[in-house]
Amino acid sequence: MSKNNHPASTFFQKQHTIFRCPICSKQMRVVNAKSLICSNDHCFDISKYGYVNLLSRSVNNKYDKKMFKSRRTLSKSGFFEPLYERITQSVMNRAAFKNEVTKVLDAGCGEGSNLSSILQKINQSIPYEFLGVGVDISKEAIIAASRHYKSCIWCVADLAKCPFYDKQFDLILNILSPANYSEFQRILEDEGLVIKVVPDKDYLQEIREILYEKTNKQHYSNDKTLELFRDNLDILDILNVRYTRILDNALIRDLIQMTPLSWSATEVSLQKILKMNSLEITIDLTILLGRKKL
Numbered sequence: 634m635s636k637n638n639h640p641a642s643t644f645f646q647k648q649h650t651i652f653r654c655p656i657c658s659k660q661m662r663v664v665n666a667k668s669l670i671c672s673n674d675h676c677f678d679i680s681k682y683g684y685v686n687l688l689s690r691s692v693n694n695k696y697d698k699k700m701f702k703s704r705r706t707l708s709k710s711g712f713f714e715p716l717y718e719r720i721t722q723s724v725m726n727r728a729a730f731k732n733e734v735t736k737v738l739d740a741g742c743g744e745g746s747n748l749s750s751i752l753q754k755i756n757q758s759i760p761y762e763f764l765g766v767g768v769d770i771s772k773e774a775i776i777a778a779s780r781h782y783k784s785c786i787w788c789v790a791d792l793a794k795c796p797f798y799d800k801q802f803d804l805i806l807n808i809l810s811p812a813n814y815s816e817f818q819r820i821l822e823d824e825g826l827v828i829k830v831v832p833d834k835d836y837l838q839e840i841r842e843i844l845y846e847k848t849n850k851q852h853y854s855n856d857k858t859l860e861l862f863r864d865n866l867d868i869l870d871i872l873n874v875r876y877t878r879i880l881d882n883a884l885i886r887d888l889i890q891m892t893p894l895s896w897s898a899t900e901v902s903l904q905k906i907l908k909m910n911s912l913e914i915t916i917d918l919t920i921l922l923g924r925k926k927l
């Protein structure tokens with residue numbers, strides 16, 4: 634059998650001790666640089682693109698390739714740049730750096746541009762080694778991530794059953810994606826940090842106004858998300874990042890493509906927005922910084 638020569642297979646070999654079998658929780662090892670195998674012989678292949686699928690069954694969801702491409706284009710256009718800056722700053726201010734590798738998990742990483750952009754910024758600023766691990770339940774998302782961002786480990790996995798040993802991560806990012814706090818508690822180091830990003834009330838308000846005119850979907854509150862975060866972690870800081878971006882027609886289409894807001898909109902309102910030549914969009918996000926309750 635041929636070996637896997639993808640650069641990520643070296644990553645897996647070096648970092649295999651963080652993984653635990655998602656089926657039986659046993660230790661895993663890398664065999665022939667191409668599979669992660671546990672001591673009960675549950676085997677997960679490292680794909681030739683450099684990701685590993687640790688789901689024991691396939692999951693269907695509404696996210697598709699087109700959506701991930703749009704998400705990447707939007708991210709490249711600088712749409713999330715101020716958010717990435719603030720997160721990088723927070724990490725540099727808070728994280729306790731050590732001589733070993735600092736391990737960062739992006740839980741619900743999607744197509745990978747958040748993790749990859751943030752790590753790039755951190756690496757430009759400080760001389761410590763960071764290892765990025767991105768996890769998402771969508772196989773399509775992870776395939777896209779592994780093809781475009783080669784410097785992280787990418788895994789298809791269920792957050793409710795994280796395929797990692799206890800206390801493996803120094804930092805967990807959870808950006809515009811659902812959390813699983815019991816697993817976060819388990820896999821986070823005692824001194825570790827959780828950075829969760831949630832929409833604030835004016836996030837994409839222009840889109841909502843057009844798509845959901847006069848309905849209750851026009852409004853959004855993150856009170857419940859905040860409460861849940863507070864119940865599970867000690868809050869260190871709450872930051873708001875608010876800015877606007879003017880999008881041209883192509884980027885408006887990308888934004889509509891990637892946001893679940895469009896899924897339940899009417900065809901008429903969708904067409905209206907897709908025909909616009911430019912639109913100023915508000916990005917209004919809350920960054921929650923938390924620490925493990927000990």
Ligand SMILES: [Zn+2]
Nearest residue numbers: 654657671675
């Ligand atoms: Zn196993």
